[in-house]
Amino acid sequence: MEAGRSSGTLTDDQKSRLKTLREQSRQKQQAVREQILAILTPEQKQQLEARKADMEKRREEFRQKREQWKQQKQQSDKTTDN
DSSP states (O other): OOOHHHHOOOOOOHHHHHHHHHHHHHHHHHHHHHHHHSSSSHHHHHHHHHHHHHHHHHHHHHHHHHHHHHHHHHHHHHHOOO
């Protein structure tokens, strides 16, 4: 589907159906998540939240590193162009 979307070959009907399917998928994921949370103990929920916070911290660190790499590459490209 991504190939069709990026090349612009999806019809309006296909785009609409894809949007509907994605929304249904999100709703199912949310329902499963709620069911999982319902069976976890408070301690397990706390562990889950701690892991989520840790993952977000690592994601942010990676974003910052990626931005630094981009800036370094741009600077090195500028110096090699001169």
